[in-house]
Amino acid sequence: MPTSNDMQKVLDIQDKNLIFKDDCVTYGVLKGRKVKYIDCTLSYTPAECEKCHAPNNDYSIYKNGTQSSRVTFPMSGIRPTYLRIRKQRFMCKAFGSSFTAKTPIVKEHCFISTFIKAKILTKSSEACSVKDIAKEANVSEATVQRTINQESKQYRPHYHTLPSHLSFDEFKYASGRMAFEYIDVQNGHILDILPTKHSRSVSNHFISHYSLEQREKVKTITVDMNASYVSFIPRLFPKAEIIIDRFHIVQLVNRSMNKTRVKIMNQFNTSNGEDQKKYRRLKHFWKKILKKETDLSYTKYQRYKLFGQRLESAIVSEMLAYDSELKATYDVYQQIIQAVGMNDYNQLSCILDRSDVSNLSSYMKTSLRTLRKHLPFIKNTFKYPYNNGKIEGINNKIKVLNRVAYGYRNFANYKNRIIIHFSLKASQREHAQKEVYSMVA
Template sequence: MSISHTIRIAFDIQDENINFKEDCARAGTKNGHACTFLEGTLTYTPTHCDRCHAGNEDYTIIKNGTKTSTIVIPAGGTKKMYLELRKQRFYCKQCQKTFVGKTSLVNEGCFISKDTCLQAGIKTAEARSVKDIARDCAVSPTTVQREINKASQELQTYDRTLPENLSFDEFKVAKGQMAFIYIDVVSGDLLDILPQRDGRTIRNHFTTYFTFKQRKKVKTVTIDMNASYQGVIKDLFPNAKIIIDRFHIVQLMTRAMNKTRVKIMQAFNTSNGEDKKKYRRLKRYWRLMLKPSEDLSSTEYKHYTMFGQLPSKSVVDTMLKYSDELKANHDFLQRFFKAFDDRNYDDLEEIVKGKLDDNISSYMKTSIKTLKEHLPHIQNSFDYTYNNGRIEGINNKIKVLNRVAYGYRNFKNYKNRILLHFAYKPVEPQKKKTQNKTHVSAA
């Protein structure tokens, strides 16, 4: 095996016209950084002239010196690596012009290898800034962003199809600006991102890229309690059922209960020793107040500060005695949890529409009013197992990308980075497939 063949394999150089000699590697510096240089030669017998396209017959094309190009290639170690490639120059007797040999290692007129560009694109799957990726690949941040934009454009080819089950959400892109995102709720594939979440932008997008016949095939759209989406969904997807995400329903009620607890807790923040004790207990064990009663133990004793050795149920019962308002709201929340966990829509509707206790707080009344407005869509969340868990996870990763980059001024660059990040996500080991079901947790 020749030294040229060995080096080509070691550095993944596919062009067999590039040859290397012994001692072709040397250490050096470039732009003040230590790096490694490889010296190679590109030569071959051309079949035709690149200028006049005349065939190479009877030696009409002859060799005419070389031209050296310094090409960035992927580093094999900790140092940056460059290929000093001596390209063969040819002279055409027909047109009396010269041209330089071409290689598949780089695009014409470029000094960055294709593998380096590919490496930069693959690294976008990591939660790293463009500057960090550029530093690793020995290229400029502008080059990395250009490769991101180029690769993402290839991804944004609409095949004029929509999945049957969608999920809508939004995330913050700048101060006072929210972007719209939608995914396939079953597979979790990110479909697209829009710069704004208003109804006009969403309508224009779906009517431009998808026909009415395709939009009629959408069966469900899962959303949070953002009422502005509901009218848009009815217009764009006439056959789709709107599903309210179960997590947001539970979150609505637990927040109301928590606000009620804080209001009552503040009333005990006085100079009185007994009141101060109640204040500290309510402040310390707020999580126990938000748990379903089934998750509280009446037999397992634990040490609770300011209570002593007690089961968790006794701790909650003691705190509920501090206020009739606290107990009334807690009892209502437990009834809600029971109907919700049992997926009993009739019981839930009866609880929400029934007569309320006089001690129900204004926070809880506001949440109940919101539930009444969304009851038809909440019923769909009982009939289907789809939720917004996948899209919320995507939004969390998007926030990480934004944080490590210290924000993006250009929305297009931000969008392209997000699309490429999820397109190049590492392939995980195959696991047993489970349906996208909701795990209901009150706390």
């Protein structure tokens, strides 16, 4: 038969005041489900009265019956598990009232164990829906969300100060609405999330929560090529340099190049057999046209579909020869990604200042105008090492949370889930790093 000590080890209970007897495990039915009950008794000798704090001298506090409570516990085996605790009641002679014994595994006036709440928070750091967490923890969805909301309070921003380097971005949530977020670009910590990305709302947020003195300490702000950011950042952060994320520079010209390829490709979608061959080649080998020219193979022959035995570079050259507009656009595309890759602002500036753009596609012309408009900020891209990599990674994880939950109607609940998810992830990562360092030491 198991001893009290054995059962405490099995259930990971540290409270020595909980006493388990032999045959303490029974089975029953609760709300139409088969469940497991574990019976125990909570008793000890109190040092003082919990209400009047009078010391327990000469039996001034004596035992006065018990009070039973059913506490939801993490599932043991395959059935929902409950602790049925017989809590000792005490009577204080000095105060003339009674109080009940307490245990750290469950809070006063609560019937959900702290083990369950810990499990909810642990699962919240993973990409799980609230419904799945509730099912695994054997509680309601409202309890899961309430636990998340309560725990997120200690991670909410206090608006004491701003870091020197910020990053702005937005993400989509329920019904196509866009939320705004800003993070510390150096460590990736989320500073706050707003339910809208409108310039007026964002401006009011920073003005109401941060003084001008705090905002003047911000040195750089990394953004994408969103025109609204550029319009209000100089007013809110007078001393901050605006940095255009280099990924969005490459993405802009990459999309223009791909749209040009699709446009030329569709021109060959005719009944002519030779045109159909060109159409299929441009459609099948689209990745090679978008590939960096320096990454193409110039020495290794290989058999390719629709081409036969060729060099990779020769395939690209032959497809570019189909149309002069495609070739001219490709050359500008390669020059821009080369300049960005080499961190050469002067080369990029020369490319954008070129006057002969008549042979380029309309898509690339539009992209060049956009880059010229943001050229003063792109200069800072080559000057500073910061980018939007961390915030883009955060947004990808946020989208996963939104997808597994099939959307959030309540933005406050969604924000709390995001805060808990990333805060606990960071805590777990820091804890793991400390363990590694201790092992090495």
